[in-house]
Amino acid sequence: MEQLPRPPSSSPSSPSSLGCFLAHPLWVGASVSFAVGFALGIVAFVLRWLSGNISLIDLLSRSHLPCPLEVIGRGGCGEVYKAVLLYRDRAVPVAIKKIVQPPANAAQLCRDDSKMLHHRTRQIRSEIxxxxxxxxxxxxxxxxxxxxxxxxxxVYEYMPHGSLHDVMKRGSPPLDWPCRLKIALGVAAGLEYLHTVHRPKVIHRDLKPGNILxxxxxxxxxxxxxxxxxxxGDAISGPMNSNNVAxxxxxxxxxxxxxxxxxxxxxxxxxxxxxxALVTGxxxxxxxxxxxxEMWVIxxxxxxLQSEDPTAAIDRKLVGKGFEExxxxxxxxxxxxxYDDPNERPSSRDARHMLAQIKH
Known part of the structure; x- marks a missing residue:
């Protein structure tokens, strides 16, 4: 088990020491945040039990865990499991994505030239x-x-309702309009953080309901x-180029x-x-x-919107509740x-501001 790599610093910390882990710059200030502290407890538990080269599968099948691994998703990179870990007599659910790929630790992944990495390894590197x-x-x-x-x-936080795509498809739990608007605002806030707050700026490149949990x-x-x-930093303005469409x-x-x-x-x-999608269903x-x-949603x-009855575009489950405007x-x-021209589109910050001005 390793720590996630921190931003460049002069001295590495020891992954076997919980004290050093808690002093890791990645987690500075965690004690003042319940959410961060909760996640720290989960990771500390994983660190404790995996420090001796114990297989994760072996760990999660041990008797001190209340249930075995449960497959909750499959994708091109591998399977996603739900596991329930016991920490201080409390059951803590986590989601674990398994990616089959030759071994490399986080420091190596972040150091190596991404062009030399296998595409799955690049995905791991990108997540880290x-x-x-x-x-x-x-x-x-x-x-x-x-x-x-x-x-x-x-290892991620576990999201009990799964993806926005799946929730909308199965209709459970039901999403009324105030809930959908809050989801839109939350996604806009996350996107604004990626684009304007965090440095270096992050472009997601695969934003969709299936990737919103x-x-x-x-x-x-x-x-x-x-x-x-x-x-x-030297490419804050202007487009980035890719070898293929992602x-x-x-x-x-x-x-x-x-x-x-x-x-x-x-x-x-x-x-x-x-x-x-949130409005039309x-x-x-x-x-x-x-x-x-038109052959396409937009x-x-x-x-x-230009027709005599623009409300025809609204999800029938939402009509008649007073939120049509x-x-x-x-x-x-x-x-x-x-808009086809990217220069005419609002920034993610402007999009969030527009959504926030809608009374809800």
Whole structure:
């Protein structure tokens, strides 16, 4: 078990010492924050039990744990498990992503030239370099990175409701409009932090409902930073270039798809599509849009807003509750965020400000 790498400093800390761990700059000030302190307890537990080269699978199957591993997701990089750890007689759920890849510790991952790394290793590196070092209530926290001989384990906070996409698809728990608006505001706040507060700036590149997780109170956390890019200080202005398109069809900004160049405005485009999904209850690849003249969600939304009955674009489950005016305003913001010209799109900060001005 290793600590997540901290920003450059003059002396490394010992991962075997809980005292040194608590003094790690990554966690300075944790005692004044209940949430940070709670996460520290989880990671300290993992550190304690994994310090002797104990396999994570062996650890999580030991009798002192109340239940075995539960698979809660599968993706291109591997499986995601739910585990319940006992810490001071308290059951603490965590989510563990297993990525099969040759071993490398966090320091090596962050030091090596990313061009020389396997794509899965680059994703691990990206997670460590972003959410492994950032703290914001609307970002999913990476608690620990555990390299093993044949794979890596990334340990996160557990989000009981899963993704926004899954919640909207299954309709449980139900999301009324005030809840959806709060989700939109939370995602906007997380995006603003990535783009304008944190340095170096972070571009997520795969923002979508499937990568927005909901906690027990249905508060959103932006997750899956495997494709995220840190923007160097000398590239604060101007686009970044990529060798291939990363992201999910339907949420990829047109300039990125066409030119392989992206900026934070590419994330804003994706956010606009998410706003449209929250209001309409539909996703870009839904078969519904194949039967429309526009063939895509944003074109359909713009046509609806210009029609005699713009409320036709609103999710039928939300109609008649008295929030139609608010929802139409959010659809207009979605249209602003998805302009073809990235220079015409608002910043993530401006988008959040516009949403915050809607009475709720």
């Amino acid at each position: 370099m972003t959410v492994g070092r950032m703290r914001h209530p609307n970002l999913l926290r990476l608690l620990a990175h555990l390299p093993q001989p044949r794979c890596h384990y990334l 909901l906690d027990g109170d249905l508060k959103p956390r932006i997750a899956d930073f495997g494709l995220a890019k840190l923007v160097p 992201g999910t069809l339907g949420y990829i900004a047109p300039e990125y798809y066409q030119t392989l160049s992206y900026t934070e405005k590419s994330d804003v485009y994706s956010f606009g599509v998410i706003l449209a 539909r996703f870009p690849l839904d078969e519904f849009f194949q039967q429309t003249d 074109g359909w939304v713009r046509a609806a 608010q929802m139409l305003l959010v659809l207009k913001i979605a249209c602003f965020c998805t």
